[in-house]
Amino acid sequence: IAEKDPFYGIDNLMFQKVPEEKNSKKLIADIKSKVWLIRNMTPSIQLYRETAILSSDTYRELPGYLTFMSPLRVEDEHSATYAAPLFRDQFELEMYENDGILWIRSGIFLFSDAGKTRVLRSGQNAVMIGEKGYNEWYRTGSGSILSFEKPEKGRIMVLAEEAEGLALFDSITDEGEVYAPEGSYVVCIGRPGEMFTVNVK
Known part of the structure; x- marks a missing residue:
């Protein structure tokens, strides 16, 4: 229901019936209730929390189907395609x-x-962006006060999996220290070889 999205104040229901899969297939791993982190954001991306942290799910009543951003039908152990192709x-x-x-x-x-x-x-954590330039993610093991050092064009965000809306901290608009509840995510976004520091206390 779109009205639950804080960026769109509307209520709009849309449906498409999906066929029952007689010979349903499975991916190489069970992804029910699994959380995923985006790894190829650029520092300038206009980001909502929902873009960076996604969840996947499967349903006992619909073998061969899953949700990951949208409903999908498993084609083989490595791929899934549109379950409801009428949606954009x-x-x-x-x-x-x-x-x-x-x-x-x-x-x-x-x-x-x-x-x-x-x-x-606890203390100082050095983070280097690898040669592929993938975003580097960490979690807090307990409620902590965090501070950061980053390259001039790098970006650091703190996100909570259960929180809605924007990041708890975003170095584009925030500075100084931030309190991060237990289990919060910290992501460093930069170019290959760049160094970041995450201080935890």
Whole structure:
């Protein structure tokens, strides 16, 4: 229901019936109630929290179907396509595993399994953007006060999985310290080789 979106004050219901899958297929991994983190944001992206942290789900009543941004039908163990093609602005899904981590490519966006996110330690945490330029994500192990050092054109955000709306902290508009509840995500966005520092106390 669109009225739940804080950026659109409307209530608009749309439906399309999907056929029952007689020979339903499964992806290489169970993605029920799994959380995913975007890995290819640029520092200048106009971001809503819902863009950076997504969840996927499956349904016992609809074998062979899943939701990831939109309803999808599993084609094989690595891909899913549109379940309701009459709706606009949808993306197909490609899933693969690399170094023990599940990845999803959906349209121009790349996501990784949030369950593999490293936890920040107390004190100073050095973060380097790898050679592929992927965003680096961390989680807080407890409620913490965070401060940051970043490259001039880099960007740091603090996001809470359960929060709605904008980031708890965004270095484009915020500075200084921020309190991050337990389990909050910290993402560093920059160019390959750039260094960030996340201070935790």
